[in-house]
Amino acid sequence: MTPLTGSSGRRGPVAVTSTVIRFRLNGHAIEALVPIRLTAAELLRDRLGLTGTKVSCQLQVCGVCTVLVDGNPVSSCATLACDLDGTEVVTIEGLARGRDLHPVQEAFMEAGALQCGYCTPGFVMMTVGLLTAHRNPDRAMVQEWLDGNLCRCTGYQPIETAVMVAARQMTPRASEPEPEGDR
Amino acid sequence: MTGRAAQSTRPPPRRDAWAKVTGRAGYAIDATMANMAHAAVVRAERAHAQITAIDRAQAQCAPGVVGVLTSDDLGDLGRRFGHIIPDHPILALGKVRHYGEPVAVVVAETAHEAADAAELVWVDYEDLPTLTDAAAALASDVCIHEESYLEPGHRFLDVAPTASTGNVAHRDELVWGDVDAALTVAVTVVETSATFPLVYGYAMETYNTLADWQPDGLHVISTAQHPLMIRRDLAQIFSLPLAAVRVEVPYIGGGYGSKSYTKLEPLASVASWAVGRPVKVTTDVEAAMYTTRADSAFVTVRTGFDADARIVARDIDIRFDTGAYADNSPLVLTKSINRSFGPYRVPNLRVRGTAVYTNTTPASSYRGFGAPQGALAAELNMDMAAERLGIDPVELRRRNLVGPGETLIDGKRRLDADLGADLDAVADELDRHRRSPTPGIRRGRAVAITASDAGASPISTAQVRMHADGSVTLLTSSTEMGQGSSTALAKIAARALQVPVETVAVAQSDTRFTPFEWTTGASRTTTIAGLAVQAACTDLWQSLRAKAAESAGVAVDGVTVQDGSIRVGGATLEPGEVIGQWFGADAGEVVGIGVVRRDGITAVLPPFWEIGVVGVEVAVDETTGEVTIEHLVTIGDVGHAIEPELVKGQDLGAATQGLGIALWEEMVYEGQQLTNPNLVEYRVPRLRDMPERITSLLAERSDGIGPYGAKGAGEGALNPVPAAVAAAVGRAVGAWPTELPLTPARVWALLR
Numbered sequence: 001m002t003p004l005t006g007s008s009g010r011r012g013p014v015a016v017t018s019t020v021i022r023f024r025l026n027g028h029a030i031e032a033l034v035p036i037r038l039t040a041a042e043l044l045r046d047r048l049g050l051t052g053t054k055v056s057c058q059l060q061v062c063g064v065c066t067v068l069v070d071g072n073p074v075s076s077c078a079t080l081a082c083d084l085d086g087t088e089v090v091t092i093e094g095l096a097r098g099r100d101l102h103p104v105q106e107a108f109m110e111a112g113a114l115q116c117g118y119c120t121p122g123f124v125m126m127t128v129g130l131l132t133a134h135r136n137p138d139r140a141m142v143q144e145w146l147d148g149n150l151c152r153c154t155g156y157q158p159i160e161t162a163v164m165v166a167a168r169q170m171t172p173r174a175s176e177p178e179p180e181g182d183r
Numbered sequence: 184m185t186g187r188a189a190q191s192t193r194p195p196p197r198r199d200a201w202a203k204v205t206g207r208a209g210y211a212i213d214a215t216m217a218n219m220a221h222a223a224v225v226r227a228e229r230a231h232a233q234i235t236a237i238d239r240a241q242a243q244c245a246p247g248v249v250g251v252l253t254s255d256d257l258g259d260l261g262r263r264f265g266h267i268i269p270d271h272p273i274l275a276l277g278k279v280r281h282y283g284e285p286v287a288v289v290v291a292e293t294a295h296e297a298a299d300a301a302e303l304v305w306v307d308y309e310d311l312p313t314l315t316d317a318a319a320a321l322a323s324d325v326c327i328h329e330e331s332y333l334e335p336g337h338r339f340l341d342v343a344p345t346a347s348t349g350n351v352a353h354r355d356e357l358v359w360g361d362v363d364a365a366l367t368v369a370v371t372v373v374e375t376s377a378t379f380p381l382v383y384g385y386a387m388e389t390y391n392t393l394a395d396w397q398p399d400g401l402h403v404i405s406t407a408q409h410p411l412m413i414r415r416d417l418a419q420i421f422s423l424p425l426a427a428v429r430v431e432v433p434y435i436g437g438g439y440g441s442k443s444y445t446k447l448e449p450l451a452s453v454a455s456w457a458v459g460r461p462v463k464v465t466t467d468v469e470a471a472m473y474t475t476r477a478d479s480a481f482v483t484v485r486t487g488f489d490a491d492a493r494i495v496a497r498d499i500d501i502r503f504d505t506g507a508y509a510d511n512s513p514l515v516l517t518k519s520i521n522r523s524f525g526p527y528r529v530p531n532l533r534v535r536g537t538a539v540y541t542n543t544t545p546a547s548s549y550r551g552f553g554a555p556q557g558a559l560a561a562e563l564n565m566d567m568a569a570e571r572l573g574i575d576p577v578e579l580r581r582r583n584l585v586g587p588g589e590t591l592i593d594g595k596r597r598l599d600a601d602l603g604a605d606l607d608a609v610a611d612e613l614d615r616h617r618r619s620p621t622p623g624i625r626r627g628r629a630v631a632i633t634a635s636d637a638g639a640s641p642i643s644t645a646q647v648r649m650h651a652d653g654s655v656t657l658l659t660s661s662t663e664m665g666q667g668s669s670t671a672l673a674k675i676a677a678r679a680l681q682v683p684v685e686t687v688a689v690a691q692s693d694t695r696f697t698p699f700e701w702t703t704g705a706s707r708t709t710t711i712a713g714l715a716v717q718a719a720c721t722d723l724w725q726s727l728r729a730k731a732a733e734s735a736g737v738a739v740d741g742v743t744v745q746d747g748s749i750r751v752g753g754a755t756l757e758p759g760e761v762i763g764q765w766f767g768a769d770a771g772e773v774v775g776i777g778v779v780r781r782d783g784i785t786a787v788l789p790p791f792w793e794i795g796v797v798g799v800e801v802a803v804d805e806t807t808g809e810v811t812i813e814h815l816v817t818i819g820d821v822g823h824a825i826e827p828e829l830v831k832g833q834d835l836g837a838a839t840q841g842l843g844i845a846l847w848e849e850m851v852y853e854g855q856q857l858t859n860p861n862l863v864e865y866r867v868p869r870l871r872d873m874p875e876r877i878t879s880l881l882a883e884r885s886d887g888i889g890p891y892g893a894k895g896a897g898e899g900a901l902n903p904v905p906a907a908v909a910a911a912v913g914r915a916v917g918a919w920p921t922e923l924p925l926t927p928a929r930v931w932a933l934l935r
Binding site: 037038051052055058062091093095106108109110115117120143147150151153154159 | 202386467839
């Protein structure tokens, strides 16, 4: 575990400035002393051990680092950890209730919406964000929300199916709609 | 959770699904070790230059720095690697040959400190002429490599590398008949040239390695498709026995060939050796784009036809831009040659290939392995020929296809597929959903076909350990990179042992524990590793029979296997009971070993031909030149689909990468530098780029040598896609493309 303060090294002044932040992470209170330049992804992955959140493009293009901050999907690689102060953060580790998975996680499993799995946490978090904001999204809305998440393995079709399945499961209706056919 | 019961008829999810949807799946980027230090790589800011000085004094004094390493600090260690041509320095040796090449490594307590200190390493260069273009490199007197690194007689599979001359990394050819004579008498000769772009595999997990050197050996955790190949390279660098090198591969965040063979592992290992601590090296996308790309190619095809539109000769020239180091490109070139002329009857053939060193990122394997490069020009050539001959392009192909059981290349396996049936199925689907005309939109449809001598070397071992309760642990070094190998291999074991698939655990690839596997590539796992698993299960049954016989005091002949049970002397025993009886306790285990080598059904290479048959319908916006894929048709000609949904997933994923190459992906060099080393400017397919209609067919004719007649999948559906898209766009706009990707600007130019 790396120290929470910037290492002073063998000589020279401490080059980084740190600040104390307090936020809620997956329902638990966190207090941490973080260097200003530390990203939220680095805080989660390297200091708090929550490696389910991934990093890839570092430019807010690929979406693998998506977490929910106050319910909104955010690229944690492009968010400073200090900006999490006072927020409510949910990561992929915070979705399941014990052994019971979140319906979006269930849907991704059932629809076979993953291969290498590296993009999966980001897609799942973005989908949870979408279905929190819009209970019953249409296909265009799904495409708009998920266009900022890349997947190199699946060709996306099963992911889109998973999102529609999750939307149906989270919004019970009087009569079950037709299942998604082949596109 | 609700909704589960209604879905109980679906196949069980892949076995890594739970770990992957919960964020629990571990990748190399997540690996840590006690007392781990972090490395930052100082990368060349020149494409071709002598290093005149490296000043690391400032970096060594920077906060948190543990050590700064250059090639001068490697002591007795090997300084170069490369499984075909050992031309690749771990750290630059006096000279850099591409922008972004590792020059020094800074190791520090934290990744931030390492990155900060890396900025303080000052490298002085003396520029050399930069050759970022293959044609220019071939014509130039400037040598990117001044010496040959080859040891006499060194071979790697089909490749016998020759000492490089000029800037040629490798040459190869495939010739039969008399091409010049045949082209002279041909009724029609059609020539096509096409450029296949520089593309980057973009696995979303970039290259990451954690290495721990200790006096008794080396332990590496890495994003590696082929851990046993890396073990060999590291053993050579460190003069260690193979057993002292442990390469562990957790889940891989995408491979697609881009993580085959050795990448960051030597760098991380020498850094760990230098500082005496575990060292982690990670890459961002920019560094990954400096690590490996695919070979770009300029290919010219001349095909002669007789009066019946039958091919009389094909004359093909392939020029690869292989980048600064050979890596696996010599083998990719040889395979590209084998795959370039198509699965057609070609009575006279001449394919000549040259892999050229340039001052760009080293090229190596990428999904398709030389097939898409050759097919772009060669399949486009068939469409151009159809136009010239005035016949339907599907009919032209049908007339020339090699039939099942016929020979494509002398001495190789006869064709184990029915391409005519595949082609008809794909063409029918394409025709059935043909779109009606729309003002302002030009439409085009095309099919393309490839056959690849896939499967690589048939060397595989597997181990099945049956425990006292009858459950099984399957040990294989096949790496799980999303293709679903652990799911498919578990199913093969479960069927052979007649146990529920849930009772088969599959070990993660780790060279200390899992048995030898040549590679995880060339679409080989289900077929080759699958055969090894089946053989291990057969061996396990033999062992169970022998133990049951010994316990009962009868001859082995008196023990039979029936419906997953052992019958001995009128009694029926579950395998677990046999184990318990033999050990005299409710304990113990029995092990079966399975081996595949170049013998029996795998004596003739390739182990199988991997088929790619696709069709596309495209729409071109007349005003913008933008191309939309309206219909994509793939057919997985896999003999037998062990897991049909996984096969379809491989096909759509592969085809989508093919669409990326066709329409968007290209690494662009200007001067010395890569201008788009990021995912904003290097554009990969996004969700909204999905084809409007996707038809995913399966052809199961049990014509493979693998389990239940299986053949490989994973690359076939990529191989013909760039060619099919190029042909469809060409047909739509009325001018044949010569260069990919077909960006709106290029298509707009074709429209005019």
